[in-house]
Amino acid sequence: MSQSGLVATADGQAVMGEVMDSTPASATPAKKPRIRDAEATKARILDAAKKEFAKNGLGGARVDVIAEKARANKRMIYHYFESKEGLFQTVLENAYVDIRTAELKLNLDHLEPREALERLVRFTWEYYQKNPEFITLVNSENLHRAKHLKKSEVIKVYSRKFVSMVTTILERGVSTGVFRQGIDPVQLNITIAAIGYYYLTNRFTGSIVFERDLMAKEALEERLRFNIDTILRLVSV
Amino acid sequence: MSQSGLVATADGQAVMGEVMDSTPASATPAKKPRIRDAEATKARILDAAKKEFAKNGLGGARVDVIAEKARANKRMIYHYFESKEGLFQTVLENAYVDIRTAELKLNLDHLEPREALERLVRFTWEYYQKNPEFITLVNSENLHRAKHLKKSEVIKVYSRKFVSMVTTILERGVSTGVFRQGIDPVQLNITIAAIGYYYLTNRFTGSIVFERDLMAKEALEERLRFNIDTILRLVSV
DNA sequence: TAAAAAAGTAACTAGTTAGTGCGTTAAGTG
DNA sequence: CACTTAACGCACTAACTAGTTACTTTTTTA
Structure with a gap:
């Protein structure tokens, strides 16, 4: 499971462009690939949201669709952005x-x-x-x-x-x-x-x-x- | 559409309780005030729909709201315009x-x-x-x-x-x-x-x-x- | 005037929808 | 290694929503 998770994250970053360099400045010489990556997840959500909002407007956009396209759990959207409107605002x-x-x-x-x-x-x-x-x-x-x-x-x-x-x-x-x-x-x-x-x-x-x-x-x-x-x-x- | 029909409907809504001209059997050939007026109802629906669609977009507009604002039954919208999108098109x-x-x-x-x-x-x-x-x-x-x-x-x-x-x-x-x-x-x-x-x-x-x-x-x-x-x-x- | 046609209504359905409660698991820290 | 913190996921709900069914009432017509 951990490996598939890693692959998924790598894919997500590939889709949105180079995000890997945005790793927080940790003095750890060995950069372990993070299976959990808040920034990357946030970025994937924002990217998916931009497309969905642009395609259907605020009213027509579906939160479930955004979560799915971002390959993130819907719960994460509410965790990071509070609400659909909060997400739209960002x-x-x-x-x-x-x-x-x-x-x-x-x-x-x-x-x-x-x-x-x-x-x-x-x-x-x-x-x-x-x-x-x-x-x-x-x-x-x-x-x-x-x-x-x-x-x-x-x-x-x-x-x-x-x-x-x-x-x-x-x-x-x-x-x-x-x-x-x-x-x-x-x-x-x-x-x-x-x-x-x-x-x-x-x-x-x-x-x-x-x-x-x-x-x-x-x-x-x-x-x-x-x-x-x-x-x-x-x-x- | 008959001119009298439009006028009668404008104020002759059943809701309003206008009973003045409810001549039942008298053969007045002139203008019977119509309590039911398809054209007027259609027009009211279109007017309410224009406002609701303009305010919220096609996706954000609510059919129930349109029906209410038009003082018409929702069923009438589907009777005259087939669907929400049909209404929007008109x-x-x-x-x-x-x-x-x-x-x-x-x-x-x-x-x-x-x-x-x-x-x-x-x-x-x-x-x-x-x-x-x-x-x-x-x-x-x-x-x-x-x-x-x-x-x-x-x-x-x-x-x-x-x-x-x-x-x-x-x-x-x-x-x-x-x-x-x-x-x-x-x-x-x-x-x-x-x-x-x-x-x-x-x-x-x-x-x-x-x-x-x-x-x-x-x-x-x-x-x-x-x-x-x-x-x-x-x-x- | 009786019957057909048209206008209108209330209550319902089946599927969505934004938002949550709560448990699980990985990552950082001392 | 124990422990805290943060990331993440499942399954649920309460409210909503487009569209419908089955029925009543009015108007027109023969």
Whole structure:
């Protein structure tokens, strides 16, 4: 039994990526493979939960399904996250931290302002595509009037950094003379997100309404070009 | 449906105990107040369902709640709409028909192209605000990969008319020389919807992330101005 | 007016669902 | 090695949920 347990844990880590290095700093030279690994179990639950919540929303998600997909006992979910909503809150918080972290890593400050803005539009577009759960989680959270995000304190810190990033780009563009004055960074931020987010979140109804496969490769490329164009025209003098 | 039927049912609910006009055998050919009114019951169910689906999504909505709010027996829902999903499909279809109908009534063809576009942006913005259920229903439908809308035939007819409306505006603008050439009407349509839709559907998380009440009167007015500006800059030569 | 058709109701079912009580077993510690 | 702590699992429940059965009442029709 102990061996099968070990295999199971190894599998779990393989699925979610490299987690093995997150072993607590123990001075034990011989690293015994842990059959019981709280961090790994937690991580598997969070990963399974993210997918299930994204697929079915908070209301439609099933705790039993999450436990099964995480190859964890349902009891563990309540042990680590207290409740279904507690689990959702953690998943959502992580999702926000992830995107904000990735954005800040872009390091746009040394780029020419127009180039910086284009990169941001491109990044946002690609991030939404690579992480479709983000969009669905945010939608679900808004359906519940952001009651979970309201409780989060970390979010604010990350958000401020993000807003100030765009503010800086705008200011630099104005002083260089390539951007016009008086643009509200928040409105710009919202617009950059909107033109990508809406297209992707409504891709199913959109493909029907416009009788066009909005997710075809060329369609996606065309949309990105259009979005970059939209933003640059918006800020240009 | 008979007009009198609707009125009579509106207040003539058996529950309310309205007995005034319960003429039994008198051969009054005119208008007998109907205590039973299929159309009115259907309408009440659809109205209650729209609200419940919009509030909780398809998965979170409760059939019993819909029945109660509609002051109808749950059995009637299954009698008229077959299933919860059948009810959702009808609600969604109606929502689309409603917005498309309102859009076509705008009669933008006789207006100066720039003015026509501005009016469309304004209308879209105001419609979303006055009919918040529309946004939530569409979100819910996209969570389910548009499986309900796919079955609808009416939608296509309305959608085509809508797209061609914007196409005409663009063409007129190009021939007048106020709009640049080569703009894809579908992309423009999506963008007009996006910049309003995203702002409103994500108003709860947005107000937290940007630490600003996005639904304050001035904030809404500012956003509308920004959106009109965005679209006009996008199409201008 | 009698009978058929349609509208409406109450009570029920079979299957879920989030959440728990309590026991078991592995891992760290002195 | 004994002992404490933390990870984990089984089996249960109380409430809920979409959908139904079998019946009554009203309206229409021949």
